[in-house]
Structure formats: C-alpha cells, structure tokens
Amino acid sequence: MTTAESRYTELASLRDPFLVRARKCAELTVPHLMPPEGHNGASQLLTPYQSVGARGLNNLAVRMLLALLPPNSPFFKLQVDDFVLSELTGSDKMRGEMEEALSSIERAVQGEIETTAIRVPAFEAMKQLLNAGNVLIHFPKKGGLRAFRLDTYVVKRDPFGNPLEIILKESVSPMVLPEEVRRLIEGGDKKDGDVTKFVDLYTYIRRTSDKWTVWQEVKGKRIGSSFGTYPLDRCPWLALRFTRIDGEDYGRSYVEQYLGDLLSLEGLTKSIVEGSAAAAKVLFLIKPNSTTRARTLAKLPNGGIGEGDANDVTTLQMQKYNDFQIAFDTITRIETRLEFAFLLTSAIQRSGERVTAEEIRRVASDLEVALGGVYALLSQEFQLPVVNLLMARMQQDRRLPKLPKDKIKPSVVTGLEALGRGNDNERLVGLINDLGPFKELVIPYLNIQNLVKRLAASRTVDTKDLVKSEADVQAERQQQMLMQLANTAAPNLVTQAGGMMQQAMPPSPVPQTPGDQ
Numbered sequence: 001m002t003t004a005e006s007r008y009t010e011l012a013s014l015r016d017p018f019l020v021r022a023r024k025c026a027e028l029t030v031p032h033l034m035p036p037e038g039h040n041g042a043s044q045l046l047t048p049y050q051s052v053g054a055r056g057l058n059n060l061a062v063r064m065l066l067a068l069l070p071p072n073s074p075f076f077k078l079q080v081d082d083f084v085l086s087e088l089t090g091s092d093k094m095r096g097e098m099e100e101a102l103s104s105i106e107r108a109v110q111g112e113i114e115t116t117a118i119r120v121p122a123f124e125a126m127k128q129l130l131n132a133g134n135v136l137i138h139f140p141k142k143g144g145l146r147a148f149r150l151d152t153y154v155v156k157r158d159p160f161g162n163p164l165e166i167i168l169k170e171s172v173s174p175m176v177l178p179e180e181v182r183r184l185i186e187g188g189d190k191k192d193g194d195v196t197k198f199v200d201l202y203t204y205i206r207r208t209s210d211k212w213t214v215w216q217e218v219k220g221k222r223i224g225s226s227f228g229t230y231p232l233d234r235c236p237w238l239a240l241r242f243t244r245i246d247g248e249d250y251g252r253s254y255v256e257q258y259l260g261d262l263l264s265l266e267g268l269t270k271s272i273v274e275g276s277a278a279a280a281k282v283l284f285l286i287k288p289n290s291t292t293r294a295r296t297l298a299k300l301p302n303g304g305i306g307e308g309d310a311n312d313v314t315t316l317q318m319q320k321y322n323d324f325q326i327a328f329d330t331i332t333r334i335e336t337r338l339e340f341a342f343l344l345t346s347a348i349q350r351s352g353e354r355v356t357a358e359e360i361r362r363v364a365s366d367l368e369v370a371l372g373g374v375y376a377l378l379s380q381e382f383q384l385p386v387v388n389l390l391m392a393r394m395q396q397d398r399r400l401p402k403l404p405k406d407k408i409k410p411s412v413v414t415g416l417e418a419l420g421r422g423n424d425n426e427r428l429v430g431l432i433n434d435l436g437p438f439k440e441l442v443i444p445y446l447n448i449q450n451l452v453k454r455l456a457a458s459r460t461v462d463t464k465d466l467v468k469s470e471a472d473v474q475a476e477r478q479q480q481m482l483m484q485l486a487n488t489a490a491p492n493l494v495t496q497a498g499g500m501m502q503q504a505m506p507p508s509p510v511p512q513t514p515g516d517q
Helices: 004-028 052-068 082-089 092-115 119-132 179-186 259-279 294-299 321-341 357-370 372-396 422-434 436-445 448-458 470-504
Strands: 076-080 134-138 146-148 153-157 163-172 199-207 211-218 221-231 237-241 284-286 313-315 408-412
Touching (some): 004 153, 052 321, 119 134, 237 372, 372 408
16 A cells, blocks of 8 residues: 555655745745755755845735735625525515625624634745745644645646645654554654654545545554545645646746746846945055055054155056946846836836825736736635635534525635625615616615615625614604604694684673763
8 A cells, every 4th residue: 555655755756846946936035935955944044135026025925915815804705696595585675684694694704714813824825825836725623724835745636726635744743743643653662752853744635536535644654543534625725826737736936937037136136246345345556666655554543644645546446337337227127027026016106206196006906907817716726715614614613504505605706906895885886876867766666775785785894783674664754754743733733722712711891981981
C-alpha cells in the first residue's frame, strides 16, 4: 500500500517549478512569505534594495481581503427561485417577508465571521496567493482558519481543476501528539521523547466518487483515530489558486506577472545605491612635489589655517551624473508601472496642484474593475465553501435553522461595486425614480410594505421594531379617522347646544323708563 510520505515525494517533483518561481517572487517582495529551502527561522533572509514590491503586495492583499470578507456587510445572499418561493409560501407576494428572514440569517453568518478568528489567517492567505499563487486553507470544526504555504503541501487535480488529492506535511514535536501516537512512533517505549526532536506528520485528503476521506500518518504508520470522511461540499481543506491554468495542478501568482519589472527595478536600484555610496565618498588629491603637504591638511581641524596652495589640491569626482540620471529615469518609469499594477494611491493621482477627489475615485474604480476577474475564481473556491462550512457549523450548534439545500442556496456576489446586495438596492431605487412622474397613478398598485422590506434587505438592515405591520397601520388609520370625525363634529355640536339653551331660557323683562308711566 502506498504511504502518504511516498505519495508526497512523488507529487513534490511536479510542484518544484512552481516553488522555485514562488521563492524568486518572495525575494523581490516579502522574503519571509516563501523562504529558501532549508531555512529554519534562525538564518538571515535576503533584504531587497527596493520596497515597491512589498508595498504593492501588502496593499493589494488588504484590498482583496476587504473585497472577499467585507466588514459588517455580507458578501453573499441566500437566493430562492420564484417557483420555489411560490411553493414554500403559497404566493409570490411573500417575497418581502422571505427576503427579510433570509437577510437575518445572512447577518447571523456575518456575525460569526466577525467573532471568529478568520481575518488574520485570511490576510496571510491573500499574501500567499499574490506571491506564490497557491495556499492551503484548513477550516476546523471550532476556531478560525489555518493557512499553509506551498512548500508544505502537494495537490493533484482533475482536468476540470477540482482537487483529487491533497497531502500536507508538518514537522511537529512528539510531545504534542496523543499518547497512542507516541507509543506508535517509539515502538512501545513509554519514556518521554526528546522535546527538540521533530517528526513529519502527513495528512492525506483524498476524494472519492461521493465523499472526501482523510487520515494522518507518522513514519509510514496510519493513526487510527485520525480517520474521517466529509461530504463533497463540506470539505474543510481548501487548496486555493490565484489563477486557473488548464492542465496544471497549481496556480500562477500575481507577482509572477510582473517579475520582469521587479527584477529590473531591483538591479537598477542596487546599482544606484552602490554608485551613490561610492560617489558620497570624499577623497582629496595633492599634486606630487607640491608645496602643500598632505599631513598638514590631514591634521587641520575644520576652519583651521595652514600653509599651502589651493591649486595643488583637488577633489576626486566620479563624473557619472548623466549615467545615474538615465538609470534614475528608468527606475521612475518602472515604479510607475508597478504602482498601477498594485493599485497604489500614488499611481492614480495625477501630477498637478488641483486634483479633485472625483478624478482619484474614478481612476481607482477603473483600476479595481480591471482586477474583477481575480475574485471570480476565489468566490467559488474560497467564499462559497467558507459560507457552507460556517452555516453547517452553526446549524450543528443549533444557532441556525435547517434550510432545504435544493431550494435555498447561498450565492456569492463578487466585484467591488456589487458587494453584498448593492445591485438589488440600485435596481429598486432606480425603479422608484423611474416611477416618480407617475406616482399618483402607480402608488395604488404598489405594496409599500414589501417595498420597504426589500429595500431594507438590500441594505442588510434589520427591520425588527422598525417597519410597522399591516395591523398596526390599519389601527393607526382608524384612529386618525375617528379623530378627524371628532374634530369635524365638535363645532356642530357646540352650535346646536347653544341654540337649544337659548330656546329653553325665558325671555328677559324689558326695563321701563319713568316717562312711560
């Protein structure tokens, strides 16, 4: 039977070209992302002469993290087909209530992302994708994510790009392994092992026709308690790629696309730095057999007075300014190209005294839209599996209701302008604006309450205790009608009561004057 170690060694030879490329990219950006082979953490890493690669990689990683896991805004929505909605509710008029209920589930999952340690390892995974083009993600039953570099795992894919085999290699101390595993390694010796000694632990994840199978091995011996299975859509091991290349088991990185510019920038910057250091060195030369003595100049303090002829002393100069200027202009052009590629702010701001914020926003939006295809692959291989795993975890803990998988499915919304439910909100608001000139004719045909609920759902706003129910609206209308009737009837009642009082009162006697007698 083939062991995980032998299979790992067999697949590692196919990984080597991608690993060499990833280490070359790391040397010009962030060296610790993919250190040289044999690096143990104590040895020194090479330091690049330029920092444009590191700045660009970190900047793009932050943008990708915000796009894939936006804070306080769900990056997915639960969708229900119109026919399924009619089947579940009995009427398509219940769409507002259904979207409101699904929106509450989305907010619950988003809250789980905010409270779980996901963003920090996800940020490291984004940097690995940009530099190496590949990263392995593990989503355990509890806790956050774990990210593994390309030099710690191998993967085998089918012609469609779906992983068939994933083998992870970890160097761990026997002291952290269970007692049964230590006995298995030490051959029955129960003595404590050396804490400085490490063993290779292999985790084998293999796909079959209807499930995933996983187990672990140490020194060619399978650990019985590590055996497990997962459904096809619930595998917690995700082998991510930055780009998809048909026929290749590994992806290509973003930095690799601009490796030529980075290599040129590194070489020119090194030459400029070393040349500038040489040019900064000050050397005085004195004519042979001159009256000015070198010892006299060397002993004179700053501002001192000595005997000599100024024509006898010269300063050594390199006379390489024009050559340095050509190299500097080339560096400037290369940096500009790289800043555009990595979406750095300095690249999108034109030179000028008055640059409007609208200009910067427009150019930045154009540059980010150019990277829209990057999120398409990650939405299917990262975002959607993470949502399914989170929902399964919360349903198992009874923090979410069970949803019919064939009727309600999560749909990831990718892009920068269409994150969350932005498109739905724009369509609804656009419809309201279009109906504005005809509001007197259209309002009787609109269900205002459902419209408010759908607008709130598109903004991921909880409408609990915010939107009135139909019964509350009817009660308020009746109360207003009664108040209007009371206000209208009150003056008439006062007038009628005054007339009745005048009729009931006897006529007052007319006073007589003395002349009338």
